Amino acid sequence: MDGAELQSLATEVVRDATLGYDQKIRRLAALATDAVAYPDLSPACREALDKRIICDMFEGNAPYTPRYVLPDYERAFRQGLTFLELAPPADLDDALAFLQIMYAHVPSVTTYPVYLGDLDKLLERFVTDDISDDQLDRKLRRFWIGIDRMQPDAFAHLDLGPHDSRITRSIFRVERSLRQAVPNITLKVDPETTPDDLVLDGVRTVFETGKPHFVNHPMMVGDHGEHYAAVSCYNSLKIGGGAHTLVRLNLKEAALAHVGSSDEFLATTLTKYVELTAELGEARTRSLVEDQRFFETHWLATEGLVDIDRFSAMFGVFGLAECVNLLMAHDGRDRGGEARYGHDAGADALAVRLIDRVAELVAARPMPYCEGGNGRSYLHSQGGIDIDDAVTAGTRIPVGDEPAMLDHIGTCAPLHHYFDAGVSDIFHVDETAVRNPEAVVDIIRGAFTSGMRDFTFNLDGNEFVRITGYLVRKSDLATIADDGMVRHTSDQLAAGSEDAYHLTERAVKRVGCHERAPR
Amino acid sequence: MSVHRDRQPTGFVADTISFSSVDGPGNRFVVFLQGCNFDCLACHNPQTIPGHGPVAGFHPQHTAVEELLHSIRRAAPFVSGITVSGGEATQQPEFLHALFAAVKADRDLGHLSCFVDSNGSCDLRVWDDLMPVMDGAMIDLKCLDPQIHQRTTGMDNGPVLASIRHLQDLGLLYEVRLLLIAGVNDETGLLQRTGEWLADVDQSMRVKIIGFRAHGARKSSLPLIEPSRDALNAAAETLRSVAPFDICVV
Known part of the structure; x- marks a missing residue:
């Protein structure tokens, strides 16, 4: 970022009528971090980052706190x-x-x-x-x-x-x-x-x-x-530890950059981008630990309340749905879009193969200062951020395309065990469940028996809406739409996600039936 | 009525759903059988009424018990039990018995509860036969008044009332459902008498008051009007003034 750009962005922040005083200070601090040098990356890693095939979650150029x-x-x-x-x-x-x-x-x-x-x-x-x-x-x-x-x-x-x-x-x-x-x-x-x-x-x-x-x-x-x-948002980590950083691989973009079959993708393109993502995670982790020396200087570390040996880096993936669907097309098995993730056993099986391969590659990639993960990154199904557009969060089924709940769980559950640092799928239940909450308890117990790590659901018609994993009130989103000021920084991120994803239009999962529409 | 326990009859099945929160306790796998002996004006699944022959746009299937068990197994970790609805479940008593018996005998499914959602018109011996394999029944009482019942269902309500009483005696009555249609069966005096009759069966009965919804129902000679929320709550109050029922308004 050059001086003129920094000046222009900072001016925008200080004049933004929708941001409160504290929020402006935080944005200005983030701009300043972006004005210092980025950790050294190989040209291939830099290119993948610039193309947003891999992503650093905009944590700032010089990490000075673990994420x-x-x-x-x-x-x-x-x-x-x-x-x-x-x-x-x-x-x-x-x-x-x-x-x-x-x-x-x-x-x-x-x-x-x-x-x-x-x-x-x-x-x-x-x-x-x-x-x-x-x-x-x-x-x-x-x-x-x-x-x-x-x-x-x-x-x-x-x-x-x-x-x-x-x-x-x-x-x-x-x-x-x-x-x-x-x-x-x-x-x-x-x-x-x-x-x-x-x-x-x-x-x-x-x-x-x-x-x-x-x-x-x-x-x-x-x-x-x-x-x-x-x-935070579905991140499972060690107490007295945490994650230095979160870098994520956009599987959709990786598939778009690939020519050839799904087998070739697993053998070549995926292998390449997993390594570039890991390189980015390593560079950022070293910067935090070696250059900014967080663990030598911060009181939480010096008083023994966090221990670097209980930390690791997080390796996130997202856009699995689009990746699978693109590769099904590459393989000529997509039946004109019918055979897609969440709706076809072959597509779901490919999803498992993909994540299994990512897990294998991540487990084979040593990482410095990651003793919390036995010297490897934690795997994480990343729930999306406000700027994501036309790509599905983590390993979820696209919003609005989710099948009936049992099938939905059937698609997602086999993936959950891979993601030691968290994974999320969001289910909607209709209002009939309010009179029978035991029905939801049954589903939660079943979800865990089926190997799900996390079960999150929204009730239809609730004032709250879940964006990527955190909550906002619909009334606060409306305030932002009217250019008003809101207290929660997460609300502003949510407004971006809502515009891009239409998350509030998520397909309703029936747990009730009595009023059945003819098929 | 004889029930053949050795062979596995097939059922005429309209549809199944894996998860339902409105068909008994907890989350339930529901089987909708095809064919009903009532012809209720307010039926919201009228395509399930014909007992045989083609139904335009729908595909009821002759389904073996084993085939259903396969689907139930998939849902089993997520449900408290199964409910057979319809159509009218008790129109296929042999199949109903065979399905429940098979669930109870299955190593992986034996813990599931087996419920019936019924119009209550069957011969009381059907309930006696089901007793060893059934955990509860939900009975629709369309109207206490015989004439109104006849007009709205085409049938006499004598057997329905007998079923409610008999199931209570057997310890199998889970819930009685009152489907209210504005101006047809929601008059306060009638509801008062209904409450008195139900209280005579069981003072603490679970009663579900369901407002008629036009969605899915056929055109009718009788004007069918959805009752207001206030009217449904008032009906609940009328019943509560009679006995300490466990009332749920839907």
Whole structure:
């Protein structure tokens, strides 16, 4: 970026009537990071990046914080914080104040913390018998409003479960009464130990607020151990660790750049772009660790609240649907577009072969400073960003083209185990389920039995709409359309995604029937 | 009526759906059988009424139990059970029995509950025969008044009322459904009497009040009008004033 361009972009930001003061500061900081030199890349890597076949998520040229940081809040509670001069909390009020202060200082690419802690485990010990449910709700309600106003970003994410607790029940009550877009929430579900009634409470909360997500706890523990969390937008990582960076490969663009059969794609083009994506991830990781020296300088690292050995880089893919469909056409098997991803066993099988090959290549590519992933990148099905256009998020079926829910799950479930750092498919249920939430509990349990890592659903007609994985209120989107100012930075990203994807038009998944239209 | 338990009869099946949240407890796999002995004006799936012969645009299939089990197996991890609806499920009692018995006997499906969604017109012995393999029934009561019932369904409601009482005695009555059509069967006095009759069967009965919806229904000589939300809620209040029913308004 030259000086004139920087000046012009900065002028645009400072004069943008839809951005608040803090939001302007953050945009200006991002511009400044883009004005410094990019880490050294090979010409092939640079070309692929410029063509957007591979993508750095616009994290900025010189990463000075890991993209996703998961502080060990448990340890912080035990030992207190030297840098922030906080003693270990003695009661619930202390603990909530401690967290609120700490959140303000946890770095991330959005500038807001992407992980707020496993709040049930952190707080349950402070919930003594002399605190009534009503008192608990009032304390958490205050805390909740604080999160939404001070970390106004729907990527701020907390985890609950798999065990039941008074904290979790109170959080669900507060969520249903406040109906805020922030924070984002994941409920860890262990089919063996999580009571149906807790999952049911979660489902009822989704009906009101679009949260929580449900994750397959045993599968996560298998990949990361007990100390993991789902953060930001479907990113599953180690607590006390995180991800240095997220680079992603646009499988659609890779397929467009390919001439020949799907077999040749797997052998040549895909191999080439996986290596270029990994090169980009390595360059950015080295820049963070070696040049900006985050882990030697930041208090979270020096006080032992994050450990570089619990970090890795994330290798994301997206545009699988278009990639599969293009390759089906290359192979002459697409039957004029009929045999496509989500609608054809052959296309679905090709999708599995593709991701299996990506996983194989990523597992064979050593990465520096990635001990969290045993020296390899984590694989991630990347849920899309605001500028994506005409390409489907991650490994999802295109919006509006989803088959009936059982078939939808049948297509997606075989892919989930590959993505240790997270994968997402979003299901819509119609309003009949509100009177029968047990039906959704059945589906969630089935989804995990079928090997899904995450189950996320939206209720039709809800005020909230899920964009790539985070939530916005439809009324806030309308405000942006009218050039108004909104509190949440994530709302502005959402407005871009909504324009490009028409996400709110996602095909409705029937779980009800009685009014059947003739076929 | 004799039920042949040794052979596996085929069913005349209009359609199946893998997931339904409106056909009994939890998520359910639903089989819609073809053919109904009622001819309800308000039927929203009138294509499922004819018991044989071609139905323009629809393709009911003679389907073996094993074939259905194959589809149910796929959905099994995601459902609490199966529901057989229609058409009228009890018009094919041998098949109904064979399907439920096969589900109960299957190693992978035995945990699924088996429900019937019925107009309640069948011979009471059908319920007796189904009892060992059935977990519950949802019965539509189109109207307590025999004349209105006759006018809207073409049939007498005596057997329906008998089924409701008999299923309650067998411990198999899951829910009674009242389909309300504005100006036809939603008069307050009638609903009051309906509540009294139902309360005599079971004070805490699950009652689902369903408002008629014109979508899918045929043209009718009787004007069919969708009741307002307020009218449905008022109907629920009328019933609640009679007994502490477990009422759901749809």
